[in-house]
Amino acid sequence: MLEHGTNYWGTSPGDPIGTELAAIDSSFEKVLAADPLYWSAAQKKMVLAWLERYDARQAALRLRVLAVAGDLAEESGAKDASTWMRAELRVDKGAARAQIKLAAQVAKHDLVAAGLAAGEISQDKARVVTKTLADIEANPIATTEDLILAEKLLVDYATRLTAKELQVVGRRILAEIDPARFEDAEAKALLAEEERALQKTALRVWNNGDGTIGFDGVLPVSIGARFKTQVEAWAQPRKQRLVAKGAPLPPWERLMGQGFARLLETIDPDALPHHGGDATVVNVVISLEELRKELGTAMLGFDEVNGHTISAAEARKMACNATIIPWVLGSDGQVLDAGRSSRFFQPIQRKALRLQQKCCQAEGCDMPPEWCDAHHLTAWALGGKTDLKDGVLLCPHHHRLAHAPGYTHERLPDGTIRFTRRP
Secondary structure (H helix, E strand, C coil): CCCCCCCCCCCCCCCHHHHHHHHHHHHHHHHHHCCHHHCCHHHHHHHHHHHHHHHHHHHHHHHHHHHCCHHHHHHHCCCCCHHHHHHHHCCCHHHHHHHHHHHHHHHCCHHHHHHHHCCCCCHHHHHHHHHHHHHHHHCCCCCHHHHHHHHHHHHHHHCCCCHHHHHHHHHCHHHHHCHHHHHHHHHHHHHHHHHHHHHHCEEEEEECCCCCEEEEEECCHHHHHHHHHHHHHHHHHHHHHHHHHCCCCCCHHHHHHHHHHHHHHCCCHHHCCEECCEECCEEEEEEHHHHHCCCCEEEEECCCCCCEEEEHHHHHHHHHHCCEEEEEECCCCCEEEECCCCCCCCHHHHHHHHHHHCCCCECCCCCCHHHCEEEECCCHHHCCCCCHHHEEEECHHHHHHHHCCCEEEEECCCCCEEEEECC
């Protein structure tokens, strides 16, 4: 309950700040009560433009208050106002401290503060500008005059660019101010940044224990950009096919994950490095009993400590597209057969399949051949041969079905493959 004579900002009605906030709140309530469904396009544009400007102006007010909010910290005995914001406003301390840090930076730069207050630049752009100006302050070559001119230029750019575009401009703002003095320095800084990036390069891979492998990592920009482009090249066809069919699109992250999986599946084993004189291979250990079962399991790797359990169907699917050595064991663990390394269909064979089959051979599927796998109709792991008579193009979806125990498939007289769910 509020005390008599106070509003929920803790001020009395006679307080001019409280009165103005109450007026703003009242006006906002009236606009919120209206239904945008019945607004004209012009009204919607007006409201969105006003909100963008209002967001900047309210950010300016918040930052101005936070810049002088030391007394809030004194009341709670905290290091800064973030503790009060956490307790009273339910703002995470990390976010609160980021706002307090930005408030201190904006307070140092009058043009940035004025641009925010006028609603001409957003808080995100103010963060980009102040970060760039902080870097310039730390630059031993830059002068006070450079800093002043950089602020003017960046605030001007901020009225015409997005935050990301402004960030790009900010990296070269000193070179724009004085090319002769800063371009060489910029080149040296880039070389140093690239060297640091190489030192930061890392990759972690772990087993989630739920049938998936997790990974994260850091790559230099030059390598990371290539990686992103290559994954997108495999992800985009899926998106385009779904759009063409009018099907709903899955999350982009899933499309990218599927694209990355396809990228790995299509790497030519012959192009991989050699270990101990032999090409890189994947070892799959499976018992003779499991090999004969439709729902058998196999070990990807030599043992449970260093490997992962997969289905026999997945092992057979891998045999189509990866160099694997299947180790078939008897009941007592004796090696009955150390299978030959399987191979991809050779490039000339894939070209012949593309000429013959034109698209995915699953009944009703028209996935183009460049996005299909060359599949062994008789599984390679079960003695199938890598030849044209035994080869068929299947898209990734139907290739998985071809190895899935829940489906059977047959080749029709016209050469297409019909899949049927098992009863």
